[in-house]
Structure formats: structure tokens, C-alpha cells
Amino acid sequence: MKAVVYEQYGAPPAVTEVPAPVCPPGSAVLEVRATGVCRSDWHAWRGHEPVPLPHVPGHELAGVVAEVGTGVTRWRTGDRVTVPFVCGCGTCAYCVAGDAQVCPHQTQPGFTGPGSFAERVAVAAADTNLVALPNSVDFVTAASLGCRCATAFRALTAHGRLGPGDWLAVHGCGGVGLSAVLIGVALGARVVAVDISAAALDRARALGAEHAVPADAGTAATIRELTGGGAMVSIDALGSPETAAASVRCLRRRGRHVQAGLLLDGPTPLPMDVVVAHELAIHGTHGLAAAGYPPLLAMITDGRLRPELLVGRVIGLADAPGALVAMDHPPVGAGMTVIDLSADRRAAT
The missing domain is CATH 3.90.180.10 (Medium-chain alcohol dehydrogenases, catalytic domain)
Structure with a gap:
């Protein structure tokens, strides 16, 4: 063959x-x-x-x-x-x-x-x-x-338990991230997309993201402001210390972070003080x-x-x-x- x-x-x-x-x-x-x-x-x-x-x-x-x-x-x-x-x-x-x-x-x-x-x-x-x-x-x-798409689907449904009207933050608009935008919109969520690329953000908007935010040091604060207190579900679809931490920090109290992007560069510190104080949930997802x-x-x-x-x-x-x-x-x-x-x-x- x-x-x-x-x-x-x-x-x-x-x-x-x-x-x-x-x-x-x-x-x-x-x-x-x-x-x-x-x-x-x-x-x-x-x-x-x-x-x-x-x-x-x-x-x-x-x-x-x-x-x-x-x-x-x-x-x-x-x-x-x-x-x-x-x-x-x-x-x-x-x-x-x-x-x-x-x-x-x-x-x-x-x-x-x-x-x-x-x-x-x-x-x-x-x-x-x-x-x-x-x-x-x-x-x-x-x-x-x-x-x-399959990874994003399970991340948002099984782990994120995303529902209609929930705010979803998607950090990284590559393959998994854009799939998460598309699925989030289909589930009736309101989506904030984050990326460093203007082209990727334009693609996220075309797929239904309500807000498209350039990634920088103030990303988490911007998302909390746009969503009136933070996202209910946030996914790191890229996999970096910066995106993982921003995903956790952008959540509203009792929100859910899902880690889909592989973190291959050693230990990744997360703001565990925020996790404890706000009773956040952290999930990994694998297909x-x-x-x-x-x-x-x-x-x-x-x-x-x-x-x-x-x-x-x-x-x-x-x-x-x-x-x-x-x-x-x-x-x-x-x-x-x-x-x-x-x-x-x-x-x-």
C-alpha cells in the first residue's frame, strides 16, 4: 500500500x-x-x-x-x-x-x-x-x-460542564482553541477568545466569539471586567506557564479551569492561593x-x-x-x- x-x-x-x-x-x-x-x-x-x-x-x-x-x-x-x-x-x-x-x-x-x-x-x-x-x-x-475538536468537546462538556449563558474564556486560538470557540458557541456559551495573533483572533470572532482579547500581562483582569466578574469556565488550549496562570486568574469564584495544552517545559506554577480562596476547580483533559x-x-x-x-x-x-x-x-x-x-x-x- x-x-x-x-x-x-x-x-x-x-x-x-x-x-x-x-x-x-x-x-x-x-x-x-x-x-x-x-x-x-x-x-x-x-x-x-x-x-x-x-x-x-x-x-x-x-x-x-x-x-x-x-x-x-x-x-x-x-x-x-x-x-x-x-x-x-x-x-x-x-x-x-x-x-x-x-x-x-x-x-x-x-x-x-x-x-x-x-x-x-x-x-x-x-x-x-x-x-x-x-x-x-x-x-x-x-x-x-x-x-x-474531540479534545475540546470533552474539555468543555465533561470537565467544564459548560452551559447556556456561561462565560467561556479560551486561551490560545490554534486547533484546540478554535474548536473550543466553535463548541462553546454551539453550547450557548458566551466566548472570550485570547491569542497573541490578530489573525487568530479574527478567526475566533468569525466562529462566534463575543470578545477577542490580545494576550498580555493584563489578560485575566480584562476578562474579569468584560464578563462582570470572570469566566465560569476557562481552557488553556496552548500550554504555557503564562496561559495556564491567566486561565486560572480570569475565573469567577467557583469557576473551572481545564488544561488541554501540553506543558512540556518543566514545572508550571499556578496561583494556588486564588484556587483555594475562590474554590476553583482544576482539570486535566486527554482526548x-x-x-x-x-x-x-x-x-x-x-x-x-x-x-x-x-x-x-x-x-x-x-x-x-x-x-x-x-x-x-x-x-x-x-x-x-x-x-x-x-x-x-x-x-x-
């Missing part, structure tokens, strides 16, 4: 022929129809996160079941599916409870094994990890859910398990949520290596890039 492969960290990726994946017991092999190009794929390619080399990237995918292994009971060939970026083992207490996103034995296509920048990809524990796609949701839209997808898909099928608005460019597999390398200098506010393998198949026939 064709796949994008890089031999070493930072080495030029290329489309090449590789062996098609096998289908172990309990697993499924998917024919990939669309897959997102994510900043996390770039981090792995650059060596910021260890992956087995040579490597096939890609973890935001949708497609059709091509083969099922022995023991799989919920799926058959031809089923339209998507996959969380965190896949559980299917048997531990966390997976049984529907919390595969924190499975201690988790796998991640495109990180722990070959990913979806390929014509086919294998998914372990298929009965736990595959998500049925409604016919009304096309493959490019499904791939755009990926880790960004969305397959069991959590139905409410997200329901919002898409009934038209409340339009994740396709986050897609900026649709390309073929041949252009995927260049798209990955281009993330060295990604354009701000341009929307996500999705690889459409269905278009490649149509062109081939």
Missing part, C-alpha cells in the same frame, strides 16, 4: 510503498478515507516525542472497515467509522467504565505504531475503539474531529474515548455544530509530506489541513 514514511527525525517524509497492515485478533484494519494533519504529527516528526522509526504518521482519521480480526463482534466490513486518537486496551477497569482515554495500556495510531497517512491502518481492540459514523457525516468532517462520541456526533447531525468550518485545506496523499514539513512555519488562522484519500481513489479510477 502507499503511505507517508520518514526514516529519521526531521528527515524528509515521502510517499512510498510499504506492507499493508495485518489484522490481529480483536483488531480491525481500516481503509483510510481521510486523515488530518496535526501539530502533534509534526512534533513526532521533529523528534519531540519518541516514535518507532521508520514511521508512518497520522492519528486523526476516518474510513471504512476493510477487515476484522477474530473476536470482533460489533463491526463488519464496509462499516463507516472514525477512531479516537487514544485507543484503549478494551479490558482494563478504565476501558470497561468508558474511560479509554486514560487507559494505562493505551495505544495511539501514528505514535505507538503506524498511523493513518496511509491507505490502510490497523486499530487494536476494535470493539472498544471504533466509532460508527452517521451517513450524514462525510469523511473529511469526521477526520477534522481528530484530537483537536475523548469512543464511548463519548455519540453526543458530539449528535450535535453535528442536527446542525448545531459545524466542524467543517475549521477545515482550511483539503489535499491528496501526494501532498501530505509537504504539508507536514510546512508546519515548521504554519500560517496562523488558516484552518486545519485534511488529507482526502477518497479523492485519490476516485482519481485513480
